[in-house]
Amino acid sequence: MWVEILFFDKPLPPPPPAPAQVLGLAGAWAEFHGCVRATEAGQNISALRYEIYESMALVRVSAHLEALARQHGLLAARFWHRHGVVPIGEAAVYLAVAAPHRGPALKALGELIDLLKADVPIWKVEAIPA
Amino acid sequence: MKILYFAHVAQAVGRREDNLDVSAPVTAEALWDRLLVLRPALAPYRASIYLARNRAYATGDDQFLNDDEVALLPPVSGG
Numbered sequence: 001m002w003v004e005i006l007f008f009d010k011p012l013p014p015p016p017p018a019p020a021q022v023l024g025l026a027g028a029w030a031e032f033h034g035c036v037r038a039t040e041a042g043q044n045i046s047a048l049r050y051e052i053y054e055s056m057a058l059v060r061v062s063a064h065l066e067a068l069a070r071q072h073g074l075l076a077a078r079f080w081h082r083h084g085v086v087p088i089g090e091a092a093v094y095l096a097v098a099a100p101h102r103g104p105a106l107k108a109l110g111e112l113i114d115l116l117k118a119d120v121p122i123w124k125v126e127a128i129p130a
Numbered sequence: 131m132k133i134l135y136f137a138h139v140a141q142a143v144g145r146r147e148d149n150l151d152v153s154a155p156v157t158a159e160a161l162w163d164r165l166l167v168l169r170p171a172l173a174p175y176r177a178s179i180y181l182a183r184n185r186a187y188a189t190g191d192d193q194f195l196n197d198d199e200v201a202l203l204p205p206v207s208g209g
Contacts, residue, residue, distance in 0.1 A: 034209050050208070051137050053201055056185040081208060093209050113209060119187070121201070122208025123137035 001069045002076040005061050007054050009084045012091050018098050022075040026098035028105035032113060034093035036086050044130040047087040053121035064115045072104035081122055134201040143169045155193035178205055
């Protein structure tokens with residue numbers, strides 16, 4: 001499986017299309033952008049600040065993607081997460097997966113989001129007031 | 131042994147890392163005893179912190195060695 005796991009300390013760049021290795025094989029390239037909302041715990045905010053234990057996050061995400069690939073037949077996956085200050089409206093996370101069909105791709109994408117929130121060492125460390 | 135602190139745990143202890151010398155392998159319980167002496171500010175967080183040993187979540191059976199990288203991980207909140 002083609003995998004790309006990157007961490008950014010600046011705005012996420014426009015994601016490129018599905019990798020050339022899966023063109024013609026993937027019937028689905030499912031994407032998710034996770035963006036910062038204007039409220040956090042009922043308070044108006046201007047930004048969230050994130051922190052990542054990068055070397056372990058890389059290990060956890062790799063393990064999750066390998067498991068999802070076995071389970072859903074993924075062909076490719078891209079996992080991007082931002083750290084530092086992320087203003088409202090901007091994406092903190094971008095995920096994408098390729099699979100031969102849309103069902104497994106969408107299911108794997110949903111599961112990847114849940115796994116990210118379950119045990120990948122990334123934290124919202126501060127909600128910066130508006 | 132390198133000890134890493136993250137998120138609000140790092141804020142509580144006022145630093146990102148420590149070095150701890152252990153002459154023999156220690157259990158998580160014994161490691162916590164040492165950590166709480168070194169950084170008493172950790173006490174309120176102990177129940178919610180997961181220990182990671184060399185970038186993997188530690189299990190109850192793990193022994194921690196002097197050349198390990200140990201991270202104290204508060205509950206994650208990525209995404």
